[in-house]
Amino acid sequence: MNPKEIIAKRVAKEFENNQLVNLGIGLPTLTANYIDKDIKVTFQSENGMVGMGKLAVDDEIKTDITNAGGQFVTIGDEGAFFDTSMSFGLIRGGHVDVTVLGALEVDQHGNLANWIVPGKMVPGMGGAMDLVVGAKKVIVAMLHTVKGKSKILKDCVLPLTAKGVVDMIITELAVMEVTKEGLLVKEISESISVKELQDMTDAKLIIPENLVYMKV
Amino acid sequence: MSKVVSLNKVKGLFKDDMTIMIGGFLGCGTGEALIDTLIESGAKNLTIIGNDTSFVDKGIGRLIVNNQVKKVIASHIGTNAETGRLMNEGKLEVELSPQGTLIERVRAGGFGLGGILTPTGVGTLVEENKEKITVEGVEYLLELPLRANIALIKGSVVDDFGNTIYKGTTKNFNPMIAMASDIVIVGSQTLVEAGTLNKDMIMTPGVVVDYIVREGK
Numbered sequence: 001m002n003p004k005e006i007i008a009k010r011v012a013k014e015f016e017n018n019q020l021v022n023l024g025i026g027l028p029t030l031t032a033n034y035i036d037k038d039i040k041v042t043f044q045s046e047n048g049m050v051g052m053g054k055l056a057v058d059d060e061i062k063t064d065i066t067n068a069g070g071q072f073v074t075i076g077d078e079g080a081f082f083d084t085s086m087s088f089g090l091i092r093g094g095h096v097d098v099t100v101l102g103a104l105e106v107d108q109h110g111n112l113a114n115w116i117v118p119g120k121m122v123p124g125m126g127g128a129m130d131l132v133v134g135a136k137k138v139i140v141a142m143l144h145t146v147k148g149k150s151k152i153l154k155d156c157v158l159p160l161t162a163k164g165v166v167d168m169i170i171t172e173l174a175v176m177e178v179t180k181e182g183l184l185v186k187e188i189s190e191s192i193s194v195k196e197l198q199d200m201t202d203a204k205l206i207i208p209e210n211l212v213y214m215k216v
Numbered sequence: 217m218s219k220v221v222s223l224n225k226v227k228g229l230f231k232d233d234m235t236i237m238i239g240g241f242l243g244c245g246t247g248e249a250l251i252d253t254l255i256e257s258g259a260k261n262l263t264i265i266g267n268d269t270s271f272v273d274k275g276i277g278r279l280i281v282n283n284q285v286k287k288v289i290a291s292h293i294g295t296n297a298e299t300g301r302l303m304n305e306g307k308l309e310v311e312l313s314p315q316g317t318l319i320e321r322v323r324a325g326g327f328g329l330g331g332i333l334t335p336t337g338v339g340t341l342v343e344e345n346k347e348k349i350t351v352e353g354v355e356y357l358l359e360l361p362l363r364a365n366i367a368l369i370k371g372s373v374v375d376d377f378g379n380t381i382y383k384g385t386t387k388n389f390n391p392m393i394a395m396a397s398d399i400v401i402v403g404s405q406t407l408v409e410a411g412t413l414n415k416d417m418i419m420t421p422g423v424v425v426d427y428i429v430r431e432g433k
Contacts (some may be wrong), residue, residue, distance in 0.1 A: 064372065
């Protein structure tokens, strides 16, 4: 299994029945493929719908129905369309149960940076700032390191998307919860030791006695 | 007098230095015939307000590529490399606003409100030069209203009084910008006679619409 698949499968286990979920573009979107068939969640797309289904193919394509990445998608029987104000009312108003998104950096205080690398990349924040402030649970799903460098820091260096909003970090190596005391490791990959995990992580990790292996 | 006019007629409304709001999300819900007309008008130094700058060959993206824009206020510019390039060269001013904040600023402008209070952006670059207000122990940013000279709307089904229905995800910014601009131009995908629409489905009442042009049938 490749690292992204491991992450997507593990994130998928976080969803509960009847939740309203918003998935970021890229890796977070993959998690939808791995949700247990007994768990029924409704997906929101911030460009204006709930009940988003799979990508539309062939005669399913309707040019008036796109996702937040501009791709043609389907909508389920429970779905509804609305304007951006309503969409962000759902988001900021606390109606979205879980949002899953990627990060450039995340730190042990739950700070998140994922919208700008000054001087290099300025895509804009889109809906990310509202999503992490408004969703009840914020899960960061990302590779543990980039080019051998930890993406999980003591303190974010890049400009923040929001302060203290991240609840959970899921990488291919570990599942971590942001607590007042710091980053609590809940699960670790069978492929590495606790020492190796800490060596690959800039933030100080809290290792509980009941640490278990990450199952996907 | 009928509100239904030719694209040539609305071309004369576009002037240099105007502020124009344009509906759409990555081009979905943008009236491309209206964009064509704005390009043909040659109006320059425009301030464009919209969700994003789309792609180089679509919607707002085409105005950026055609160097008609002085400033853009949007939430996302990452899908149009020209926006970033012009910004880095100092030829285009970009004001980034979180998507949920941007739409509420437009709503405030259109609904007669003095601004909105949002927790989004607190503790980030977005809070720079903005007033912070604490309500019941929670910090909010005061975000100010936006208005424009002209709004370019894309309607899926429009009657000849301007009553507008938007299908699917074409709604996005369209219903709000229709309220926040001095002149409202709707590009109709399908144009029908007033009285034939289901009035419970109308999202933009024709009373706020000044001109209707044909995007499609």
